[in-house]
Amino acid sequence: MEVISPKVRNYQLRFHGTGSAFFSVIIVNWLLTVITLGLYYPWAKANKLKYLYGETSLNDDRFAFHGTGKEMFKGFIKVLILFALIYGLLFLFIYLQMPIIGILVFYCAFLAILPLAIHGAYRYRMSRTSWRGIRFGYRGQRNELFASFFKWLLLTIITFGIYGSWMHVNLRRYVLGNVRFGDIEFEYRGDGGDYFLLNLKGYFLTIITFGIYIFWWQKELFDFYVNNLWLEKDGESIQLNSTVTGGGFFQLAIVNLLIIVFTLGLGYAWAATRTLEYLFDNIILEGNIDLDSINQTEDNFNDATGEDVSDMLDLDFVM
Amino acid sequence: MAEQLTAIFYDGKSSVPRTVHLYFDKQKGILSFQTENQEQLWEIKSVTLTSNKNSITLQHGKALFQQLVIDDPELIVAIESSKRAATTNLYQRLINYGFPLHALVALLILGLIVLSYLYVVPWIGEKSVALIPEEYDNKLGDAFFDQNMMFTSVDTARSKALNQFAQELKLNNTKKLHFTVVTSETVNAFALPNGNIVVYTGILKEMKSYDELVALLGHEVSHVNERHAMKMMCRNLSGYLLISTILGDVNGVMATIGDNINSLQSLSFSRAFEQQADREGFKIVVANKVNPRGVSNLFKRLEDADFAVPEFLSSHPMTKERIRYIDKMIKTESYQILENPKLKSLFKVIK
Numbered sequence: 001m002e003v004i005s006p007k008v009r010n011y012q013l014r015f016h017g018t019g020s021a022f023f024s025v026i027i028v029n030w031l032l033t034v035i036t037l038g039l040y041y042p043w044a045k046a047n048k049l050k051y052l053y054g055e056t057s058l059n060d061d062r063f064a065f066h067g068t069g070k071e072m073f074k075g076f077i078k079v080l081i082l083f084a085l086i087y088g089l090l091f092l093f094i095y096l097q098m099p100i101i102g103i104l105v106f107y108c109a110f111l112a113i114l115p116l117a118i119h120g121a122y123r124y125r126m127s128r129t130s131w132r133g134i135r136f137g138y139r140g141q142r143n144e145l146f147a148s149f150f151k152w153l154l155l156t157i158i159t160f161g162i163y164g165s166w167m168h169v170n171l172r173r174y175v176l177g178n179v180r181f182g183d184i185e186f187e188y189r190g191d192g193g194d195y196f197l198l199n200l201k202g203y204f205l206t207i208i209t210f211g212i213y214i215f216w217w218q219k220e221l222f223d224f225y226v227n228n229l230w231l232e233k234d235g236e237s238i239q240l241n242s243t244v245t246g247g248g249f250f251q252l253a254i255v256n257l258l259i260i261v262f263t264l265g266l267g268y269a270w271a272a273t274r275t276l277e278y279l280f281d282n283i284i285l286e287g288n289i290d291l292d293s294i295n296q297t298e299d300n301f302n303d304a305t306g307e308d309v310s311d312m313l314d315l316d317f318v319m
Numbered sequence: 320m321a322e323q324l325t326a327i328f329y330d331g332k333s334s335v336p337r338t339v340h341l342y343f344d345k346q347k348g349i350l351s352f353q354t355e356n357q358e359q360l361w362e363i364k365s366v367t368l369t370s371n372k373n374s375i376t377l378q379h380g381k382a383l384f385q386q387l388v389i390d391d392p393e394l395i396v397a398i399e400s401s402k403r404a405a406t407t408n409l410y411q412r413l414i415n416y417g418f419p420l421h422a423l424v425a426l427l428i429l430g431l432i433v434l435s436y437l438y439v440v441p442w443i444g445e446k447s448v449a450l451i452p453e454e455y456d457n458k459l460g461d462a463f464f465d466q467n468m469m470f471t472s473v474d475t476a477r478s479k480a481l482n483q484f485a486q487e488l489k490l491n492n493t494k495k496l497h498f499t500v501v502t503s504e505t506v507n508a509f510a511l512p513n514g515n516i517v518v519y520t521g522i523l524k525e526m527k528s529y530d531e532l533v534a535l536l537g538h539e540v541s542h543v544n545e546r547h548a549m550k551m552m553c554r555n556l557s558g559y560l561l562i563s564t565i566l567g568d569v570n571g572v573m574a575t576i577g578d579n580i581n582s583l584q585s586l587s588f589s590r591a592f593e594q595q596a597d598r599e600g601f602k603i604v605v606a607n608k609v610n611p612r613g614v615s616n617l618f619k620r621l622e623d624a625d626f627a628v629p630e631f632l633s634s635h636p637m638t639k640e641r642i643r644y645i646d647k648m649i650k651t652e653s654y655q656i657l658e659n660p661k662l663k664s665l666f667k668v669i670k
Contacts, residue, residue, distance in 0.1 A: 020418040024414055024417070024418050027421045027424060028410060064386075066384065130384045132334040133383075135384065291334060294333060294334040295334075296331060
């Protein structure tokens with residue numbers, strides 16, 4: 001009898017964007033934002049994401065971002081009301097001569113928003129992203145994330161911040177572990193201890209080498225994020241592997257710095273596209289999932305409130 | 320005219336590529352093709368088009384994301400031009416103008432910002448000062464005085480004499496002035512917006528004649544008369560607002576660069592204020608029939624002093640130029656000198 005070994009397939013991730021095209025996107029966005037006194041911002045953001053996603057391909061097929069300025073504008077209004085309420089509460093307590101309670105409530109409210117924003121942002125962003133018409137999705141439970149977030153935060157406070165590394169990795173594991181791409185499931189296998197040691201080593205070596213090691217630290221962090229990511233479907237899988245190097249990051253940073261300084265910042269678009277090109281060129285996918293057989297499983301979700309909170313609080317997106 | 324070609328279709332339910340036969344009606348701008356169970360009609364104006372290297376991707380549908388990938392060069396050109404003509408979206412139409420125009424616009428706007436920065440912002444700063452009540456100048460000066468005078472030793476006898484000295488002068492002042500002498504080796508003097516003028520004993524020691532003291536007071540009083548402190552604040556604030564609102568949206572790097580230019584610019588602006596104070600101070604000296612040589616003597620004395628650069632000159636390291644400017648005024652302006660024995664005797668007390 002013949003033994004059927006799972007066929008190893010080829011995958012290729014690429015970024016095709018050019019500095020000049022991205023420059024056009026930025027300038028037109030900027031012009032419209034200034035003319036509308038900033039109201040255009042959500043549409044500008046949608047335009048930018050559409051461009052960046054559309055220029056990223058997996059096996060020659062482009063990703064797509066389906067979010068709209070209108071959705072994000074609605075979310076933006078909701079966030080404004082939310083923030084106004086929180087500030088209103090603060091001033092109410094100050095008016096009632098209870099400033100300590102007011103400040104406490106104020107910070108607690110912002111802390112409570114964080115996990116909700118992460119949850120909302122992932123649901124929206126994933127549902128608005130597709131490849132070959134197959135949507136991504138996020139299936140995390142809001143209450144579960146909320147409870148875990150505060151449990152991890154408490155542990156971080158009790159251990160004077162040491163648990164922060166574990167918290168960071170747990171959060172990533174939870175969030176990415178709940179990402180779907182059609183019927184492909186994501187899994188993040190990083191370990192908090194590894195992350196802690198990596199940063200400890202990075203920190204001290206950077207000091208000893210007068211900052212030069214920072215590019216190798218960056219490489220190790222990127223490896224840690226990428227190499228621990230797996231995609232799974234019906235017993236088949238794809239593993240991501242990073243091939244970035246410290247020297248590569250070093251060169252990238254120096255050239256980007258020169259571009260930005262000598263163009264008085266106008267060259268930002270070229271620096272950004274060079275960076276994305278480098279990163280995507282250095283993520284290798286290996287495995288045996290057949291990309292021609294993914295099924296649509298994820299729902300539409302068009303409430304962008306979480307996305308807007310994340311944007312305002314400047315939370316960095318993991319993916 | 321209709322063309323029939325093949326394309327890859329994704330039905331939005333799975334990632335299985337399916338080959339379909341495509342008809343494109345250029346006149347109506349409609350793509351039509353047959354899938355397993357239905358006839359599809361896509362309006363070009365409602366699809367999202369992404370251009371790839373050798374193909375284009377068309378996205379269609381809001382709930383179900385369907386997709387076509389077309390690689391026939393002629394059809395790509397036809398669809399792209401049809402899409403271009405059908406675009407009503409302002410953003411897309413602006414994008415279609417292409418990179419060279421965008422680069423030109425960026426440079427023009429950058430030039431416009433620089434121009435408005437150099438000419439409009441100082442003007443706004445100047446005008447907005449008129450809207451701020453003088454009361455606010457006083458508050459600002461009082462606050463500064465209270466905070467900074469706490470640990471200095473005020474020389475009461477010399478302060479009294481200096482106030483009497485100032486009483487003898489016409490200083491063109493609009494508000495009440497108050498003079499304070501502080502015991503310190505620092506070669507410095509400064510004016511606060513509330514009319515408080517602080518002179519250090521260090522600078523008094525350097526002086527050889529009372530006309531130099533008149534020159535110093537004339538200069539400092541002019542700062543108060545012209546509300547330079549408030550003008551500086553308004554100008555810095557409006558410059559900051561312009562930069563952060565216009566450049567803040569582009570990217571952090573440009574905003575930071577703009578910010579630094581702002582602080583550099585405010586330095587040269589403070590120089591313009593110094594020149595104005597020199598000019599107005601000169602007028603005060605002449606109006607009091609005091610020898611205007613005192614002004615240039617004061618500058619020369621401070622310049623020659625072996626001390627570290629006196630603070631009162633350091634924000635404007637163009638002392639030589641200022642001396643030249645004053646010397647020129649002495650030559651061109653007409654003036655009268657009348658020795659004032661009262662000032663002379665008070666100067667002896669102060670020094």
